[in-house]
Amino acid sequence: MAKAKKTGITPTREADYPEWYQQVIKAADLAELSPVRGCMVVKPWGWAIWENMQRVLDGKFKETGHENAYFPLFIPMSYLEKEAEHVEGFAKECAVVTHHRLEPDPNGGLRPAGKLEEPLIVRPTSETIIGEMYARWVQSYRDLPILINQWANVVRWELRPRMFLRTAEFLWQEGHTAHADEAEAREETLRMLHVYADFAENYMAMPVIRGEKTAGERFPGAVSTLTIEAMMQDRKALQAGTSHFLGQNFSRAQGIKFQNQSGEEEFAWTTSWGVSTRLIGALIMTHSDDDGLVLPPRLAPAHVVILPIYRNDDERSGVLDYCQRLKNELEAKTYSGDAVRVRLDDRDLRGGEKNWQHIKRGVPLRAEVGPRDIENDAVFLARRDTGEKQGIGRGQFIESVGDILGEIQDGLFQRALELRQENTRTIDDLQEFREYFTPENADAPGIHGGFALCHFVDGDPVVEEEIKKLKVTVRCIPLEGDGQAGKCLFTGKPSAGRAVFAKAY
């Protein structure tokens, strides 16, 4: 009897994309909302993905000459006031600590006491506190460059949280560097953008566009903001990482000064760059399908899950022995420089239910092993990315496991790249632009639009108004543009190059 095809996730992406996203997180047991407004609890499976991301990125930061350090969670309010644009950018979303003690109140509860002389803000980002320290550390050109990264949590009091994409508290890394000259600082900004792009494409299997933000989208206080932008499966853009050239704005505000070789006093040139747990959201929306999470092998907490199948206690011990041996043999193999990560799921659950759990959690390979397979010295192997299932000899499986994982990794990247290519258009006609970004049914806007490459004039009010109406934003001016000049789509004024326009998260 053929059963009706049932998806692991309800609703499907097509039916209700935002709800699908929430359900994937739930079904894959990645995280859940906490009782604290806007803050989430990252559960072990989600955390393991983050740990893998951290491990890879941390290695890349160290390879590029950076060291880790740690700076305080609290920042004196006055620090934030020093850089005017910076204040404006973050003031509206800061958590503020005004007291340092609790005392009993008359109703049997507690109330804050011990008012602080100067309020402390919980860092929304650490440029100011880190800059303050750099100012103390730098006297001579010989003290530069300073190349430091920190792994930390930050707080931005968001009004509308979405798991992983925008939460009040989130985890990230922030690199902060100070240099003796502009060229070196600009080079650093670009270098780290490429580190991010490499990580996104080769580890997350997520193609990205490297580009520069327009003035309006720039980091508050930065001279230039570089970004990597990815397309999610609903064709919206997600900013996946940023690298900022801060010029001398922050060093002037914070007094990061040094004497150069001629004995003259100069301000240092600084940069900052970061990626956050938002990358997990990006990962989910890039690869997952209507059955749940799909993980690129390089970041998957488990590459292979072995599912023993048996009917009774007699079969049980034999099957488990065989599985344990298979696990050991697989773990002796490597993929992408690491030992193959294998889990043996011998929980006392029904096979079907167990199997679905691993599908929903996105494990790249599931190997079912039952008496029948053992007889043939084989396993029944299922791929999460294609859904393909086949019997394969045990020896062959062990020999090829690394290759199969590599195939999955590459396949996911190709699939994501194709989606982006199919949904990227060069547009030179305003009417076409409007239609491209207008959903067929305004009351239930389904998946529509994509990336549009258009000529434009940065900051022109006519442009701003038009794209705002359509809820479209300028994502970036690609670094690898065609370099052709043209006419602004909206105003007809001369344009030096095309930018990527899209709806965004």
Add this chain to the structure above:
RNA sequence: CGGGACGUAGCUCAGCUUGGCUAGAGCACCGGCUUUGGGAGCCGGGGGUCGCAGGUUCGAAUCCUGUCGUCCCGACCA
């Protein structure tokens, strides 16, 4: 911070219009038996001060007032 909706079991919700026996269902959970190669079936069981505080009433999940919270749509944002 503006507009809308909603708070009933761990989760999703019914019941409320028209107040009335012991507050229900599905899923999840626990136990037993039969099962086990893509989400098992049957039987039994545990679990709720109906968000909170007042009020009306012989009687409130249901009506009234207040309050707290959550979600959605805007504005803001990694």
